[in-house]
Amino acid sequence: IQRINSDLANDLGNLVSRTVGMIDKYFGGTLPAERTATAFDEDLKAVALSTTEKVENAMEKMFFSDALVEIWNLVRRTNKYIDETQPWILCKDEDKKAELANALYNVAESIRIISILIQPFMPNTPEKIWAQYNITEGDATAWDSTKTWGVLPAELNVQKGETLFPRIDMKKELAELEAAIKASQATSVANQQKKEEKKAEAESEYPAEITIDDFCKVQLKVGEVLESKEVEGSKKLLRNVVKLGDEERVIFSGIKDAYAPGELVGKRVVVAYNLKPRKMMGEMSYGMILCAEDGDGKLSVLTTDDKDFASGSSIS
Template sequence: MKFTITTPLYYVNDKPHLGSLYTTLACDTISRFHRLEGNEVIFITGVDEHGQKILRTAESKNLTPKEHCDIICTKYKELWHLWDISYDRFVRTTDNLHKPIVESFFKIVEASGDIYIGRQQGWYCVGCEEYKDVESNSEEPICPIHNRKLEWRDEENLFFRLSKYQSQIEQLISKEGFILPKSRKNEIENFVKKGLRDFSISRVDLPWGIEVPGYKQHTFYVWFDALIGYLSALNPSGENITLNQLKSHGWPASVHVIGKDILRFHAVYWPAMLISAGLPLPAQVFGHGFLTREGQKMGKSLGNVLDPNELYHKYGQDAVRWYLLKDFQFGHDGDFQEQRFVELINNDLSNTIGNLLNRTISMSIKWFNNQTPTINHEEIAYHPLNEQLSKIIDEYRTTMSTLQISRSAELILNIATLANIYLNEKEPWAKIKDKANANEVAKDIYCVLEATRIVGVMLNPLLPQLSHRILAQLNFVIDDTHWTQSLRWGLLRTKEQLSKPIPVMQKLELQNES
């Protein structure tokens, strides 16, 4: 099965921030899971580089727009490399491959009768790159997102006949699962009920953008241009292919993962554009929440922005991935609290998972000649841990496939907790004093090690580095082509030579900023 997942094409006004990392880590996790499930994955990310905001930012730095975009784009690529993001395609809207796809898309939509010239009047936010609905008595309206004055615009634009697709969009957004989570669906339904209005797809006298073929002085509106990046990403080799041929290259998208603030563009405008162009629609649009820090919105003026590079070097990849993926319910807002972060990592990864592996390997080395215990697999086939794990694994695969990442993380931790409880109840350190209990202790230790192995396998999509460290100490390698078989009970080899355990996750200490 083909599975195509996209992050937003991040706007390169500034370097990547924690919100960009959060979205991308989530998509990376989902992509890794689907690859292990045997699906043909295309994971698309990239950057959106056109528009007036980019032009003004570049001018403020005495750079050309392209120079500015190159600098910021490099920062994104370096950051994704640092965090081991497993993307397949990285699209830039300044790529030579992007422009012909945009032009081709426009010509098809124009031939459908959905483009006309009109006049656009209203209050415009350059930061959002969109017109805002403003109360008529407001003399100096402010953008609620950027907290800056809006600019009055009155200009000739090209428009797309969004209103023509009112009924089709209503039917689409009513479909179960098209917009997730459900709270986002309610927002879009309320927006559409008010009646869809045609929207501008061009700007005039804006030199930084793709020129609209056949219309002098018009460049494509940044949103019309950027959304088509999901299509141009599917033609990285530069082949001379038609839009229809993209269907065999990974379109339609299985899921667009985006921030809730740009949901309208992806769940309303984009589907209407695709219908007009005669292309299949994405199966799902998932709008996740925003991140705050210690209850406050992050911003330069407050001096509380969390830099992904600094977080990586301060706490490491596994810790940050686990906190963002487990503690923040995907689709809802999340608050980054440093003390909770440290406590969660120490409890979940260092103690519950790490210490379980460490002490069980130590006991196996001490009591069973530096090896995993020798057992009869028939005797553990119906072991209580196996029965509990079987149900958890089934739920884990379901939650991962439905983007319930935080629940998936909880399920992994549940297995480690069950194994710890089992070990404490059985007290093998007391039983082993009587040689007559050696066989029973062997089974207890083997089953706990086997549960820990399965924890390592299940962690792989979420925390690939920690997964590798756990499985390396158990001398087990995941068979990427038979992932589900790696989750079967009883695969840990008996009489496997074990080395002295090394802590797989060091405890963190809260680091107060100077």
């Protein structure tokens, strides 16, 4: 945004528009052929005619940013030339009209050279500049013409055109960017949650047959549900806090369709105690509450008949 507002809008865009504006205001849009040189002309010409070689050398080495630096040195030198010649003061003296015409012609010629040199970087911009200075594609827009000064016609006609680089509202643009980032992050989180839910569902499907050695690896314990809450952003999960003896664990369960939040509080449930913890909804789940499922997919949490059975007790 700073690059657009500074280098493009302020430096180049303003240079083009203000020059067209002054030619239109002081000469009715057409520069007269009669001119008188100023003390600042030769330095501007020298900088302009040396820029092409510097740009070519940088481009040959693929130092594209260096090439742009050289072009913008010419842009800034041209703006400085306007400050040196002060057209707004020359216009007040009829005897200085030829000097004023000379100054504005030199600025326009420098802009012509700049417009050609920026083509590799901004291919659509040169034509917009040429339209305002009535430059048709041909000898005056050829790359080699940037090495010659005074290619523009003596009686140059100009016409105002569109703003080349409209300034960007920094605060508004950053606010829109921040909103877009947040929306993207929200979508990413939602997609990740869906993946985790699908993974949880897949992990809940066990092989039909296991050996006794496999079964002996599973440690089952009695747990008392202290808390059971909804999980924001999930359609199936409940976040349960389960007491297992002297410890409390967070266990996520996909049973929201079968149990309302809080309905399990106080129940003593069967917990797969040594199940490897996994991250769900941005938090670790330590264990699994066992359920029965009928042919219609209805779930029922496995509980102990004796509610006085101590939490943390082993089931074998």
